[in-house]
Ligand code: SF4
């Protein structure tokens with residue numbers, strides 16, 4: 001088992017990584033799950049995380065970066081506390097996804113991939129998040145909000161702002 | 170594999186089953202365009218340029234991934250295919266600037282050729298092109314992102330070929346880019362950078378101008394250069410490098426080194442030094458006038474006539490007054506075979522002494538003597554060629570670190586393991602990088618190679634595996650020499666052997682007898698035919714006792730017994746750490762490019778040409794003989810060959826006995842006596858012309874023609890007698906093995922004065938500090954720290 005001294009992750013995540021590295025026939029298969037858990041732990045995938053994951057999986061840092069940069073849901077810079085991901089793919093688009101996005105931009109005063117000054121919200125335009133039957137849909141962190149209108153969206157944002165929102169991991 | 174029959178464009182072809190269609194077509198002279206395919210690298214099938222119509226297949230197929238099959242019927246050009254390729258090109262050009270007029274690759278770019286052929290410069294894509302500034306990844310590797318067509322050749326070349334894995338692909342889809350291994354966030358100046366071997370192989374493989382070379386970019390266009398294929402001057406591996414030269418005020422200057430025709434033993438490969446480290450030749454510190462020390466103790470530029478006359482006369486006076494054995498001669502690892510041969514002949518027959526040596530970097534004398542009279546199991550000589558490393562099913566590497574010291578050897582070993590599944594065994598006192606390719610590794614204690622050789626006799630896993638190999642090539646680092654080397658050779662009685670040496674012509678210097686105790690071809694000083702021939706040619710009887718070795722000469726100088734020292738292309742003061750005061754009472758003549766630590770002590774300094782500025786031949790450490798072609802030219806310098814001849818002339822020696830040239834002596838048909846009647850009493854040129862006539866060769870008309878000496882080498886040096894002129898002149902390598910018998914007898918206790926150069930990828934002896942590129946790359950690498958050895962499976 002590859003245990004890393006002075007892991008930068010929480011003890012629970014570090015223990016999870018120790019195990020992850022052993023359960024696949026090829027060690028590097030653990031790369032994508034590790035990147036996701038690292039992001040949950042740190043809020044983004046930092047240089048230090050890249051370097052530790054490379055060590056854990058006997059990869060070059062370059063290999064980790066190659067995979068990391070492929071997936072748009074993996075990020076290398078911190079985002080706000082709540083990452084508001086508005087879907088504008090076909091079903092949501094037909095049911096008002098773009099209006100929702102514009103509404104969020106206006107109310108949060110930020111654009112795509114930007115963060116509010118208080119660090120509370122980030123906004124992102126994303127492709128289909130698999131909730132087409134309840135379009136238009138928005139994902140905040142890992143929590144889903146469906147069948148939205150600009151008014152409902154305001155309520156969702158207000159909930160989060162006042163700490164009533166779920167923060168699932 | 171059995172052959173299969175198939176049809177391409179109506180032609181009936183045959184190729185072994187399993188051959189890729191693209192290769193089979195190429196062998197038959199049918200060219201299929203390809204961007205991502207690169208012979209020897211894994212298949213990518215990323216570009217779709219190689220599409221062909223295969224009968225009965227539903228769609229066009231990629232020739233780079235299809236293997237030939239019995240009865241296959243293929244069409245490689247048709248309107249349908251042209252349309253498909255054109256569409257592919259339009260996609261590739263979607264973001265490509267087509268800035269050929271300013272692109273380094275313009276004129277030798279595969280994309281340019283294809284765009285021209287299929288006419289795809291017009292496009293349906295109206296989106297603006299995504300421009301990015303060019304990036305400097307290292308002093309030698311630049312990246313122009315918009316030009317990249319994402320063929321991944323560079324990624325595969327660096328990973329599979331170089332085993333470095335410094336390049337990767339990042340992002341996705343149309344934003345994919347090639348990325349180097351130091352991310353902007355990790356680099357001191359927040360710019361992406363490359364921490365790697367800086368070999369430039371990625372640039373060479375790039376079909377377009379996306380990767381360009383730091384030393385060449387924006388300097389000239391390919392059609393404005395002359396391209397001269399010659400041999401790299403740096404390590405002992407013998408890569409062929411093509412130098413692009415251009416006329417300048419002082420002659421012609423090298424602007425580029427690359428691997429243009431890939432016809433050398435190095436195939437695709439060139440390391441950083443072979444590709445870029447030619448810039449020492451253009452260094453402003455180069456000497457361009459002879460210097461003579463004046464009464465005020467300063468070196469002053471003088472005319473050639475004055476310097477040569479002074480040096481020649483003074484040498485003659487000292488020889489006559491103090492005796493021939495009071496004079497020493499030091500040769501070079503980087504001069505041609507002809508110059509090395511000529512220099513030792515100068516020492517032995519003009520001055521009359523065996524005090525001649527060079528900076529030895531491997532013990533070739535022991536190799537030749539220990540292998541004489543033995544053969545491999547199938548009766549072949551046991552000297553391994555560089556070609557064996559590329560092909561042999563099994564290789565044992567004892568000592569040495571080819572990755573750093575002999576990069577082509579490392580490349581060939583890696584390629585052989587990767588493509589032919591060769592078995593590599595490594596025994597080393599360090600965890601050298603080639604361990605990654607090794608089937609078995611035997612750790613050796615530092616200075617513990619004797620114990621390792623003993624362990625080969627006992628039955629352990631390593632020795633059993635090695636001894637079970639029927640066709641084994643043993644590559645030996647410079648840790649082993651003398652008695653130990655002989656013992657190793659005896660312990661593996663049927664294996665082929667090669668020694669790793671440093672510099673382009675270390676082996677040549679040994680083969681040519683630039684040694685105090687052997688004549689050219691490792692013949693004995695006493696009793697060999699060459700010894701008597703030299704005796705006759707010399708002005709005084711050549712001594713048959715060994716002369717002083719290199720350190721012996723300096724000891725003699727310190728003791729006040731060395732009246733003169735003639736140093737050609739060598740810097741012993743620096744290399745051997747000799748105290749400058751040793752030479753204070755010695756008359757010193759130095760031929761070099763720069764005012765080295767040795768040259769500053771000289772009384773006369775002659776500015777010399779380097780290996781890229783002369784013609785002749787060199788022998789790599791494996792014994793592969795190759796032609797050196799003159800590429801560059803520099804006003805004010807002369808070749809070592811010419812200088813030795815001129816010095817002999819001013820010494821008062823009959824130059825015709827040194828270099829057999831000219832008519833008067835006996836050109837074909839001019840005199841009845843061809844020298845036979847006079848036997849040993851006949852002159853050198855006489856004997857030589859008998860041989861020339863017998864071999865249908867022309868007499869040489871100039872005393873400065875190195876081929877006059879090559880003739881003599883071929884006539885008198887065992888091993889080189891078998892050389893094939895046509896092979897040599899065509900630029901092909903040929904393997905030379907010293908004679909199988911009659912070589913000098915070496916006592917087991919012989920010590921050999923080997924001093925490894927300890928060069929790395931970015932150093933090359935005394936040339937290092939005169940190459941701005943090497944200096945730059947060293948600085949660059951010192952600031953990077955990527956872990957190359959992390960496994961990348
Ligand atoms: S210069 Fe050589 S080692 Fe460096 S990235 Fe290019 S191929 Fe790889």
Ligand code: SF4
Nearest residue numbers: 317318320321323375
């Ligand atoms: S840089 Fe050159 S070799 Fe590398 S992917 Fe781009 S076009 Fe191909």
Ligand code: SF4
Nearest residue numbers: 401404408440443577
């Ligand atoms: S491997 Fe040696 S011979 Fe080949 S290019 Fe490099 S230094 Fe020159």
Ligand code: FES
Nearest residue numbers: 087092128129131
């Ligand atoms: S299109 Fe929005 S969730 Fe599928």
Ligand code: FES
Nearest residue numbers: 205214216217233
């Ligand atoms: S060469 Fe065949 S797909 Fe690129």
